[in-house]
Amino acid sequence: MTRGEDLDPKDWSAFREEARRMLEAALDQLEEVRNRPWQPVPDDLPQRYRIGQGGDLVERIERDVLPHHGGNIHPRFWGWVQGTGLASDLIAGMAGAVINANLGGRDHGAVYMERAVIDWTRERMGLPKGASGVLTTGSSQATVIAFQAARVRALPEVRKMGQGAVRLTAYAGAGVHNATRKALELIGVGADNLRQVPSQAGQMDPDALSRIIAEDRSTGAVPFLLVGTAGSVDLGLFDNLNALADLAAEHGLWLHVDGAFGAWTRIADDPWRSLSDGIGRADSIALDFHKWMYVGYDCGLALIADEAEHRAAFAARPAYLEGAESGLAGGDPWYCDYGIDLSRGNRALKVWCALEACGEAAFAAAISGNCALAALMGHEVEKHAAMALGAQVVSNICVFTARADLPADAQSQLNLAIAQALQVSGEAVFSTTRINGTAMLRAAITNHRTREEDVLAALAAVERLAVEFGPR
Helix, strand or coil, rough: CHHHHCCCCHHHHHHHHHHHHHHHHHHHHHHHHHHHHCCCCCCCCCCHHCCCCCHHHHHHHHCCCCCHHCCCCCCCCCCCCCCCCCHHHHHHHHHHHHHHCCCCCCCCCHHHHHHHHHHHHHHHHHCCCCCCCEEEECCCHHHHHHHHHHHHHHCCCCHHHHHHHCCEEEEEEEEHHHHEEEEEEECCCCHEEEEEEEEECCCECHHHHHHHHHHHHHHHCCEEEEEEEEECCCCEECCCCHHHHHHHHHCCCCEEECCHHHHHHCCCCCCCCCEEEEEEEEEEEEEEECCCCCCCCCCEEECCCHHHHHHHHHHCCCCCHHHCCCCCCCCCHHHHHHCCCCCCCCHHHHHHHHHHHHHHHHHHHHHHHHHHHHHHHHHHHCCCCEEECCCCCCCEEEEEEEECCHHHHHHHHHHHHHHHHHHHHHHCCCCCEEEEEEEEEEEEECCCCCHHHHHHHHHHHHHHHHHHCCCC
């Protein structure tokens, strides 16, 4: 019979050497990241990953794992809103691995670290002292947590009795992130009860919102939730959050802000900081550290202004989780009372290490710098006679077409071909989105490694391929 002690190294000296080799390989990956773009996955890679092959583990990782990343660590990755990871994550990962903390609750250091990270973020977002929070896998999970708290406020007995015949309705701008729809499905409200409000100058139209709410009430619905956007996924647009807070108060709605990346403009320089004015008036905010705070995956946060409402939505303690006055079962709060998970890793450690290693000012400068680079990209696009912006650059996202002189279908085909070719060549990663039905190149700059020369080189490559692939 296999003994449990066989799972630990038999020769600690040999393991130390193996760990040092892995550390050096990891440091090489970080130091040489500019020379390691995304590359297509080899046909035989799935075979190499089959379990049970043994061999030199570190050698296999260097050959089969490190080269085949998703691309987001590279300075010219702007395809989707993905964070880059930080060198401090390596330190945090080592410390986290040997502690192996479970942050469902109990009285140990990691719980206090999570409280410190939540409180620091609460202050930056402008939520009141005593506001609650819980670290999550990401904004999608944070959205579910926030919406459940909103539903319990609207229907205090819903956890015991269910929603029954009550038809709750929620409101968000047209094009709101799919996390809102999924969360409404998961908590039983249903996607059909999400009202997508028309936009006016890139923001939710308040008159249309008031009209739709009145129509819903006249049919017996119970409006309960208003979702504002701080950084839309396609264009990086921001709702007028102060105006939405006024409307939420007027109509008795819970105001939630989807701030997955855009919430972090709160620590940026103006004019970008002002984009998220009013966010501190929200009942809840969903945001990610693994996007525009650059820390490694995964790490999101649900912030809720009223701790009692947060706890009311999730607290449930069976006998085996009963707290105590002292000892390991002491300490309060237990985070299992504030979210979905009982077993939770130490996500706060990555954030704490990043802020302690780099300082808040460095993050503020990086976020502001990303916005400045998006503005630069937009300015350079406008200088090219053949290119054109799909929309004005507001924050950190630039959307443009490589050949505005072509018909819409031809533009779409060309832009899609350019995006794919640049990804495969390793020159740059753009994604695409559609503006008025036309597929356009999209750069979402949440990359602390991007420099001005990267933007200029990528646009030069787009211009080259527009000539090579386009009609003569």
